[in-house]
Amino acid sequence: MTKTLYRAPWIVAYQDGSHTLLENGCLVVEDDRIAFVGRHYEGEVDQEVKTRSIITPGLISTHAHMNESPIDKTIVEDANKRQFWSSSLIEILPPRASAMTDEDKEHCVDLSLATHLLTGTTTVMQMGEVSEYVVEAADRTGIRAYIAESYRSGRWLTRDGRRVEYEWFDDDGKKAMDAAAGLVRNIHERGNERLRGWLNPSQVDTCSEALLRESMELSQELDVPISIHAAQSLTEFVEMTRRNGRTPIEWLDDVGFLNDRVILGHALFLSGTPWVNFAGDDLGLIARSGASVSYNAWTFGRNGINMFSYDKYLKAGVNVCLGTDSDMQSMLESLRWTAVLGKIAERRSDGARADQAFNSATIDAANYLGRPDLGRISEGAKADLLFWNNDSPSMTPSRDPIKSIVYYAQPEDLRDVMVSGEYVVRDREVRGVDIERSVAAVKDAGRRVWSTWPEYDWGSRTIDEHIPLSYPRFA
Structure with missing residues (x-):
C-alpha cells in the first residue's frame, strides 16, 4: 500500500454534503482512495508532495x-x-x-x-x-x-x-x-x-x-x-x-x-x-x-x-x-x-x-x-483528482478557485489528472494514447468523409455546396 500526502494552496474538499474551499490544506491518497483531507496531517506517509496546484475532484x-x-x-x-x-x-x-x-x-x-x-x-x-x-x-x-x-x-x-x-x-x-x-x-x-x-x-x-x-x-x-x-x-x-x-x-x-x-x-x-x-x-x-x-x-x-x-x-x-x-x-x-x-x-x-x-x-x-465515492474529495472517495495550475496568467489571481476554473481556466492550466490514485495525465502527457498518430488518422478520416459526401447526401451535393466554407476558396 502506498500513501502520499499532498499539500496545496487550494483543495475543493467535500464536507457536510457540499463542496467547500480548503485554503492551504492537505490530502492523503492511499492506493486508489482518499484517506484524509483537512488542514493538518501528522501521520506517516511514504512520500510528501508540495504542489502549487488547485486540487479538485475529477x-x-x-x-x-x-x-x-x-x-x-x-x-x-x-x-x-x-x-x-x-x-x-x-x-x-x-x-x-x-x-x-x-x-x-x-x-x-x-x-x-x-x-x-x-x-x-x-x-x-x-x-x-x-x-x-x-x-x-x-x-x-x-x-x-x-x-x-x-x-x-x-x-x-x-x-x-x-x-x-x-x-x-x-x-x-x-x-x-x-x-x-x-x-x-x-x-x-x-x-x-x-x-x-x-x-x-x-x-x-x-x-x-x-x-x-x-x-x-x-x-x-x-x-x-x-x-x-x-x-x-x-x-x-x-x-x-x-x-x-x-x-x-x-x-x-x-x-x-x-x-x-x-x-x-x-x-x-x-x-x-x-x-x-x-x-x-x-x-x-x-x-x-x-x-x-x-x-x-x-x-x-x-x-x-x-x-x-x-x-x-x-x-x-x-x-x-x-x-x-x-x-x-x-x-x-x-x-x-x-x-x-x-x-x-x-x-x-x-x-x-x-x-x-x-x-x-x-x-x-x-x-x-449511485456513486458516493465519485465527484468529491472526501475520506473513502476514489482518488479521481485534477491538478490545476494556480500560477498561470489565466488563473492569476485566484480568490475563488471555482470561479477561476469555470470562467477563466484554459486546457493547458490542467497539468495532471489522477484516476483511482494513478496519474493518467502527467504534465499534460496522456497515458496510452499516441496523440500525434491519432491526430493524423482523424485528419485522414475527415478528408475521406468530406470527399465522399455526395454519396450519402440526399441531393448528391458536395460538402462545400451543402455546408459552405466561411470564405470562398482562393482562385
Missing part, C-alpha cells in the same frame, strides 16, 4: 459519443438548417456517420479519450459503436468509463431536405439490444472497477414502446443505468406529438420509462418552454419521476439552442448533470457554457452560477450513478 461527463465526435468539427457549425429548426441531426450527421469506417471510429475514440482527459473528465459515459474497442482503449488510458453500445428500432432520414422519414428494422432492434446487453455482461466479467456497462436505446423517436419496456427490464436485471435522447429537437417533438398526441417526455412516462435509473440526453424541447407552443408540465414530470437530465450546453449553444432554463430545471428539483456530447469534448467548455448561457436565458448575472455548474459536473452526476 469531472463526470454523462453524455459522450467518442467514436464519431471529432469528425463533426467544421461540419456542424454555421450551417443553414432552418427546415429542421437548427438541428444537425437529420441532414448533416447521417452522411458523416455513413462515410466513416470502423477504423475511423477507433481513431476517433483514441483522440476523444485524450481530449476528455486533457480537459478534466475522469469519468465518461460513452454511447455509440465499436464498443469493444472503447473498452480496450479506456482500459489503456486509465479513464473511468461507463460504456454502452447504442441500439434502436429504426432510423430517421430525409429524401428531399424538407421532411423527416423513418425506416423501421424488421426485428425492432432486438438483436442489437441483445448485443448491447452482452457487452455489459462482458465488461463486468473483466472485473476492472474502472469499467462498467450501461444501456442506451438511442432516441425516443426511433425506439418502439416494446423495445423501451424490454430495455427497462434489462436495466433492472443488469443493475445498470440507462439513457435515451429525448426532447433534443423540434422535429422530434413534432413527430412524437403527431404519433401519440403526447410530448416525448409524457410518452416516456406513459410507457413506464421514466425513473431514477434514467438520464435523459438533452431534454431541451419541453412543454411550456419558448421552443414549443405546447401546454404541459414536462419539467415537473421529470422532477417527480426522479430521472436526471444531461445538459450539453456547448453542442447546442453553437446551433443557437439553449436550455430554458438551467435555473428553472434546478428549482423544479431536476437533477441536472453535464456532458460533452459532440466536439469539443471538453467538460471545461461544458462548465463554462452552462454558466454563461444560463445567465443569458435568465437575463441575470446570477441566472446560473459557477458552483451550480460545478455541482452538476461532479456531485450531481455521481448521485445519478
